[in-house]
Amino acid sequence: MPRARRTTRPEARREEILEAALELFAERGYRGASLALIAERVGLTQQGLLHYFPTKERLLVEVLALRDERDTAHLWPHGGLDALPAIVELNTQRRGMVQSYTVLSADSVTEDHPARDFFTGRYERLREAVAAMVREDPGVVLPEGMSAEDAAAMLIAVMDGLQLQWLLSGGDIDMTGVVRGALALLRRSP
Amino acid sequence: MPRARRTTRPEARREEILEAALELFAERGYRGASLALIAERVGLTQQGLLHYFPTKERLLVEVLALRDERDTAHLWPHGGLDALPAIVELNTQRRGMVQSYTVLSADSVTEDHPARDFFTGRYERLREAVAAMVREDPGVVLPEGMSAEDAAAMLIAVMDGLQLQWLLSGGDIDMTGVVRGALALLRRSP
Numbered sequence: 001m002p003r004a005r006r007t008t009r010p011e012a013r014r015e016e017i018l019e020a021a022l023e024l025f026a027e028r029g030y031r032g033a034s035l036a037l038i039a040e041r042v043g044l045t046q047q048g049l050l051h052y053f054p055t056k057e058r059l060l061v062e063v064l065a066l067r068d069e070r071d072t073a074h075l076w077p078h079g080g081l082d083a084l085p086a087i088v089e090l091n092t093q094r095r096g097m098v099q100s101y102t103v104l105s106a107d108s109v110t111e112d113h114p115a116r117d118f119f120t121g122r123y124e125r126l127r128e129a130v131a132a133m134v135r136e137d138p139g140v141v142l143p144e145g146m147s148a149e150d151a152a153a154m155l156i157a158v159m160d161g162l163q164l165q166w167l168l169s170g171g172d173i174d175m176t177g178v179v180r181g182a183l184a185l186l187r188r189s190p
Numbered sequence: 191m192p193r194a195r196r197t198t199r200p201e202a203r204r205e206e207i208l209e210a211a212l213e214l215f216a217e218r219g220y221r222g223a224s225l226a227l228i229a230e231r232v233g234l235t236q237q238g239l240l241h242y243f244p245t246k247e248r249l250l251v252e253v254l255a256l257r258d259e260r261d262t263a264h265l266w267p268h269g270g271l272d273a274l275p276a277i278v279e280l281n282t283q284r285r286g287m288v289q290s291y292t293v294l295s296a297d298s299v300t301e302d303h304p305a306r307d308f309f310t311g312r313y314e315r316l317r318e319a320v321a322a323m324v325r326e327d328p329g330v331v332l333p334e335g336m337s338a339e340d341a342a343a344m345l346i347a348v349m350d351g352l353q354l355q356w357l358l359s360g361g362d363i364d365m366t367g368v369v370r371g372a373l374a375l376l377r378r379s380p
Contacts, residue, residue: 029222031221105296106297107296110217110218123355145371145374150367153355160347160351161350164295182344185336185376
């Protein structure tokens with residue numbers, strides 16, 4: 001049963017723990033971020049942390065929900081394909097979020113990872129949403145053999161792959177420009 | 191000083207340890223794969239393992255060298271842009287290698303990761319090599335505002351991003367077809 005260790009309200013304390021966990025997962029990955037470290041960052045004992053989140057997996061699930069809520073992916077279905085470079089531009093201002101996404105999504109392909117289903121489902125939905133945007137875009141002309149689903153997988157891959165290059169290059173990659181270029185390629189007719 | 195714990199020759203034993211480490215890094219990431227686990231997989235004690243590789247970082251560096259040696263990236267400068275879908279097709283037969291690459295490259299952006307410089311340098315060299323291929327390809331027509339370097343960053347991002355989607359979808363993404371599509375887009379003139 002939750003015991004208040006401080007005067008902080010439980011909801012505020014939960015939020016604080018989620019923030020710290022999101023940061024630490026971005027810094028060290030899921031397996032590298034121990035509950036002890038997360039607890040330390042918010043000034044709790046590990047026992048104290050477990051009052052709020054009974055397992056590390058539970059904490060991860062809630063961190064992903066928080067990330068999703070702050071994420072820009074919900075903007076995707078609106079504004080058509082031109083929303084994509086706009087979202088990428090926003091992401092250049094949110095290095096921590098980009099890093100948490102890159103680290104946790106790749107992490108999730110490792111053995112028995114508790115976020116695997118989360119990311120599998122997320123990519124399925126994203127591909128569907130972007131494929132619909134490709135179909136509805138009046139300027140897009142797909143080359144022979146490329147379906148709207150292929151174009152969607154490609155655009156999402158460009159965005160993800162660029163994030164990795166951008167993080168590794170210390171921000172020296174023009175993510176927005178390259179995504180704009182990918183759209184220009186899809187929109188020119190042969 | 192190395193003491194032979196078994197009759198296996200030291201080089202054979204080193205190779206065996208590297209194989210096990212490559213597997214375990216792919217399965218659990220760098221921080222999640224302990225030396226104890228790696229030692230266990232080759233039937234050594236952790237002490238025994240340390241005779242061959244004095245630190246976990248040293249082991250990672252040698253694993254990356256092994257991965258690079260087996261990797262197909264050295265094929266990139268040959269055969270021009272059409273080598274890319276050929277390499278991707280090969281990768282669909284090597285899920286373990288793809289997974290180790292996806293996991294370790296994203297891992298490397300976490301705090302103080304010993305493979306960070308390795309991947310930063312690797313992407314710089316890849317972008318240069320692919321940009322040269324883009325420039326030399328007689329069919330490529332870049333849209334206004336897209337440089338050969340941008341196109342290279344895009345193609346590499348497509349390949350990396352697709353690997354993640356492919357791993358998460360259980361192989362249900364046509365990586366080769368989408369990369370071929372990306373080349374077709376670059377090669378059609380407006």
